[in-house]
Amino acid sequence: MAMTIGEAQAVMQVLRWITGNWDKPDWRIPSPEQARTDAMWLADRASKVLGAGLNAGDVAEHWPDMPPAEHVAHLKERVAELGHLDAGIKSITTADGTIDMDLSLAHDLMRIFVASFVEILDAADAPNFVELMFKLAGTDDRYTVTIRRPHGETPGEVLGRTRRNLEFVEQAIEAWQDGADPGDTLRAIRDQLAGKTPGEGAP
Incomplete structure (x- = not known):
């Protein structure tokens, strides 16, 4: 059974809305409501032909609040805005069972990071170091983290x-x-x- 003109137009409207590909003058920009309606209509017709699959109600319930292309653009903007908070591990070395990590943290975040450790040392009145014990949730595994002053010794x-x-x-x-x-x-x-x-x- 060949696709009808109406079905072909509905498919194009939905695809334009999904991809954000509206840059040709003769293409009408579908509204979110129109794209959703077209998708519901197409799903209903397809499910009747196949006797299975998504129907109009399924599409209506799970239809996104904005086109995927806009979601991607929004996420890219957020990544750019949060770029100054970028953090990562440059390298990890081990010696005598001790892990030495070279962290890359943004300036403001690093100040908070270091200040929190200094506060822990001062609160414990520790001249050299303190050890923090962590328990892995859902297990009996415990891990010890050592925080020491610049010239402190364990x-x-x-x-x-x-x-x-x-x-x-x-x-x-x-x-x-x-x-x-x-x-x-x-x-x-x-x-x-x-x-x-x-x-x-x-x-």
Whole structure:
């Protein structure tokens, strides 16, 4: 059964409304109501021929409030408006089980982000760090997030630094026993414990 002129015109009206393709002078811009009516009519005729599918009532119930093309344009505008809030993860590195993320956040958002962490540290009167425990909803899984001050150290970092210092001192003593200069040995130990590179600050 061939498509009638009326059906063809209705299809074109609906397609013009959906796509926003109204740029030719001889094309009449359908109103939202007209496009909806045409779509309901087409659905009714199609469902009668097929004996199944959407009918006029289904189309009326789910008809969008604006053409898809306008939805897309609106979303693009919103994306442009919110561009200054763009955030993302530049890189993620792991070392000794610690995750180090390089975040890219907008300036205003970053100030709020950092200020909230500083407030947590201050409220807890924490000179070095605090640990926050999170539970994953619907599970018993718990995750710990560490927030520390710029130069703060966690107990694990203090322990690691102490072990490195102890190893260095033991090696320095062995070198001194093997004939190394006592003065050089003591200066090297002093610099290691002060966190300096050997020879740093020397004239």
